[in-house]
Amino acid sequence: MFIGVDLGGTNIRVGAVNSSGQVFHRLSLPTRVNLGLEEVIGRIVSTILSVIEQSEKEGHQIRGVGIGSAGIIDIRTGTVVSSPNFPEWSQVPLKLIMENKIPYPVFVDNDANAFAYGEKWVGVGKNVQSMVCITLGTGVGGAIILGGRLWHGFDGMAGEVGHMTVQPNGLRCNCGNYGCLESYASASSVVRRIKLAIQSGRTTIVMDQVNGDQDKITSTIVYQAALEGDPLAKEIMEETAVYLGIGIANLINLLNPELIVVGGGLANAWDMLYPITIAEVHRRAFASLAQTAQIRKASLGDDAGIIGAAGIASFSLKEVAYAI
Numbered sequence: 001m002f003i004g005v006d007l008g009g010t011n012i013r014v015g016a017v018n019s020s021g022q023v024f025h026r027l028s029l030p031t032r033v034n035l036g037l038e039e040v041i042g043r044i045v046s047t048i049l050s051v052i053e054q055s056e057k058e059g060h061q062i063r064g065v066g067i068g069s070a071g072i073i074d075i076r077t078g079t080v081v082s083s084p085n086f087p088e089w090s091q092v093p094l095k096l097i098m099e100n101k102i103p104y105p106v107f108v109d110n111d112a113n114a115f116a117y118g119e120k121w122v123g124v125g126k127n128v129q130s131m132v133c134i135t136l137g138t139g140v141g142g143a144i145i146l147g148g149r150l151w152h153g154f155d156g157m158a159g160e161v162g163h164m165t166v167q168p169n170g171l172r173c174n175c176g177n178y179g180c181l182e183s184y185a186s187a188s189s190v191v192r193r194i195k196l197a198i199q200s201g202r203t204t205i206v207m208d209q210v211n212g213d214q215d216k217i218t219s220t221i222v223y224q225a226a227l228e229g230d231p232l233a234k235e236i237m238e239e240t241a242v243y244l245g246i247g248i249a250n251l252i253n254l255l256n257p258e259l260i261v262v263g264g265g266l267a268n269a270w271d272m273l274y275p276i277t278i279a280e281v282h283r284r285a286f287a288s289l290a291q292t293a294q295i296r297k298a299s300l301g302d303d304a305g306i307i308g309a310a311g312i313a314s315f316s317l318k319e320v321a322y323a324i
């Protein structure tokens with residue numbers, strides 16, 4: 001068995017994963033980024049050790065640990081170069097730190113890559129050789145699988161589909177660029193754009209639902225308001241779907257993938273987003289490519305990151321063995 005770790009800005013999720021991709025002994029702990037690097041490391045280690053202990057008690061043999069971490073990861077050294085979710089983290093040698101505290105080999109990759117690996121291994125991407133994953137969460141994450149394998153790019157940082165420019169004069173993104181897909185298709189961008197509209201004088205039932213407190217607006221509340229027919233909320237959700245379609249059309253023309261997988265919190269609004277997104281894709285992408293590319297919602301939920309991280313560890317260990 002391999003231990004899979006989904007390391008996010010909000011939660012540390014850990015599980016033991018068998019060779020069929022089934023998860024056992026799930027354990028989750030709030031990350032508490034505000035407590036500082038050492039404390040967060042301590043929380044990751046104790047959660048992992050606890051899952052290892054439970055698994056070994058049942059006679060399972062642990063062979064390695066995979067960590068899917070938010071941020072830019074140097075996969076060769078297992079270093080978190082930087083991460084918007086961990087502002088304090090800069091060049092943190094996570095693999096090295098973990099291997100000093102855990103008696104198994106540790107592999108670190110980007111959380112979106114882990115998510116994609118999970119969906120490819122046992123989820124909606126099973127049997128698919130080429131796919132692009134897009135996660136619509138606080139940010140927009142992305143991962144590319146080509147020829148059945150993760151495409152890491154020259155520096156190991158490929159797949160940042162959230163930072164493709166989809167609107168040249170658009171909103172400023174966290175990365176510093178303007179008009180990134182992330183500024184239009186992330187859950188936080190839904191909140192940001194409805195706030196901007198409210199500040200410009202637009203009215204919406206969303207404000208009633210948060211008792212006039214804009215800080216309480218979430219993408220789920222906006223989605224619910226759109227379902228209830230609120231014109232502004234509908235407009236924001238439709239805009240989100242259109243920009244997602246623009247991004248996906250670019251990916252389809254560039255890579256001709258079999259499958260595009262959309263996950264993350266905002267994918268809960270998939271039924272609303274999908275028809276608009278698919279129409280935009282067909283409006284922009286080459287007809288034959290758009291015809292063959294399937295666009296589907298992710299299937300593994302919160303487990304995808306754990307399963308994928310464990311899968312990456314298993315795969316990496318084999319690769320290392322072959323290399324030797």
Ligand SMILES: [Zn+2]
Pocket residue numbers: 162163173174175176177180182
């Ligand atoms: Zn960006």
